[in-house]
Amino acid sequence: MRCKQVTEKLAEYQLGALDEAEAAAVAEHVAQCARCRAELAALERTAELLEPLEPASPPRDLWAGVKRRMRPRRATAWDALAMRWRPALAVGVALLVLASGLAWLALRGPAVQPSSELLASEYQEQQIMAQWGQPLADDAALGIMFVSLENGEGGRR
Amino acid sequence: MNNTGALAHAVHAARRGDERAFEGLFRAYQGAIYALVLHFVGDPELAADLTQDVFVRAWEKLGRLREPEAFGGWLRALATNIVRDHFRTARQTDPLDESAPIVAETEEPPEQAATHERERAVRAAVLELPEHQRTVVVMHHLEGKRVDDVAAELGLPKGTVVSRLARGREAMRRKLARFVDEEG
Numbered sequence: 448m449r450c451k452q453v454t455e456k457l458a459e460y461q462l463g464a465l466d467e468a469e470a471a472a473v474a475e476h477v478a479q480c481a482r483c484r485a486e487l488a489a490l491e492r493t494a495e496l497l498e499p500l501e502p503a504s505p506p507r508d509l510w511a512g513v514k515r516r517m518r519p520r521r522a523t524a525w526d527a528l529a530m531r532w533r534p535a536l537a538v539g540v541a542l543l544v545l546a547s548g549l550a551w552l553a554l555r556g557p558a559v560q561p562s563s564e565l566l567a568s569e570y571q572e573q574q575i576m577a578q579w580g581q582p583l584a585d586d587a588a589l590g591i592m593f594v595s596l597e598n599g600e601g602g603r604r
Numbered sequence: 605m606n607n608t609g610a611l612a613h614a615v616h617a618a619r620r621g622d623e624r625a626f627e628g629l630f631r632a633y634q635g636a637i638y639a640l641v642l643h644f645v646g647d648p649e650l651a652a653d654l655t656q657d658v659f660v661r662a663w664e665k666l667g668r669l670r671e672p673e674a675f676g677g678w679l680r681a682l683a684t685n686i687v688r689d690h691f692r693t694a695r696q697t698d699p700l701d702e703s704a705p706i707v708a709e710t711e712e713p714p715e716q717a718a719t720h721e722r723e724r725a726v727r728a729a730v731l732e733l734p735e736h737q738r739t740v741v742v743m744h745h746l747e748g749k750r751v752d753d754v755a756a757e758l759g760l761p762k763g764t765v766v767s768r769l770a771r772g773r774e775a776m777r778r779k780l781a782r783f784v785d786e787e788g
Contacts (some may be wrong), residue, residue: 458770462751464763472621492784495776497745505638506652510630513659519621 448476453483461490613727615672618663626666630659633676637683639668640742644687645728677758681739689733706747716736722783729779740765 453476459465460473477483642651661682669678712720718740730741741784743754744765751769755762777784 455770458773459766462766462770464766464770489781489784490773490777493773493780494745496722496780496783497730497741497776498723498726499748500639500643500746503635503639503648503651505634507653509634509638509656509659510627512624512656513630513663514627516656516660517623517626517663524653567750585655 448471450476450480450483453477453480454486457483457487457490461487461494611675612672615666615675617759619666619669619672626663629662633679633714634659634745636676637679640680640683640746641687643746644684645690650690654686655683657686661686663762671759673759674757677739677743680742684731684737684738684742691731725780725783726776729776732779733772733775735765737768737775740768741772741776744769 456465456469457477460470463470465473476486509560579598611629614625614628618629628756634655637652641654641658642648645651645654658679662679665682669675685768728736733741739758740754743749743757744751747759751762751765754760755765758765
């Protein structure tokens with residue numbers, strides 16, 4: 448190992464974080480190289496300079512001062528969303544996945560042919576599905592799902 | 605507060621505005637934060653004021669904490685940021701300014717003055733570290749926590765903690781060259 452490689456690994460070596468082979472290579476180099484040995488010693492002295500905290504007990508009345516300055520806070524928009532709408536979000540995601548699958552199936556099918564035999568709602572549905580590549584198409588698909596569910600047609604497909 | 609589930613629950617509740625939950629967090633962490641702040645400022649009264657600032661700011665910014673389990677590390681980062689801000693604005697006691705005393709200036713014997721100067725430089729070197737390195741250096745070196753415990757408390761892989769410690773130690777070694785080189 449060269450000095451540059453060793454220097455880059457000295458801090459990890461000192462922390463015992465190198466694997467066995469790397470640690471052995473660094474140790475071997477350091478034993479023979481005065482410069483790297485001095486650098487390792489300097490790192491060790493740096494760590495020694497960091498004195499541990501002394502135990503200290505905070506004053507008893509700290510909380511009163513904190514509480515006096517605390518303004519009532521509302522949950523953030525994210526918190527509110529996460530806590531209140533988590534179940535709804537889960538359902539929404541599930542519906543989105545389902546709608547995506549349905550849309551994919553619809554796009555694979557034959558070209559949409561308006562027919563007087565089709566029910567109006569089915570025709571409308573096919574038209575929306577045919578425009579899947581357009582913006583908001585996923586919203587449209589979700590809308591169809593919600594309408595279906597509201598009409599009790601969730602199992603129609 | 606070792607139970608991470610209870611910690612996360614308390615943090616979630618406090619984020620929703622539950623002051624009692626936040627008081628529980630305050631009770632659990634006030635000792636560690638006060639000791640940390642006192643270490644840097646050396647004045648119990650100032651440390652008490654700044655500790656209060658830390659918790660007030662934590663209350664205000666709690667919504668930004670994405671990982672509730674990392675509350676302890678986040679709080680320490682807030683504390684060291686507040687200490688650093690304090691020294692930056694209060695120039696007369698600025699440890700980043702090497703001409704400034706960390707406590708009230710007195711006539712000191714040269715040896716004692718040299719010790720104080722070194723201590724001041726070490727504390728400044730810690731405060732100048734990037735936040736992610738500073739937090740692990742504080743927890744491992746100043747608070748004496750094992751690397752595994754730091755990793756668990758911060759919700760980080762052990763390797764990440766080791767890497768941050770290593771880079772932090774290298775940065776401080778460069779900043780403190782005149783102390784670590786001359787003693788060699």
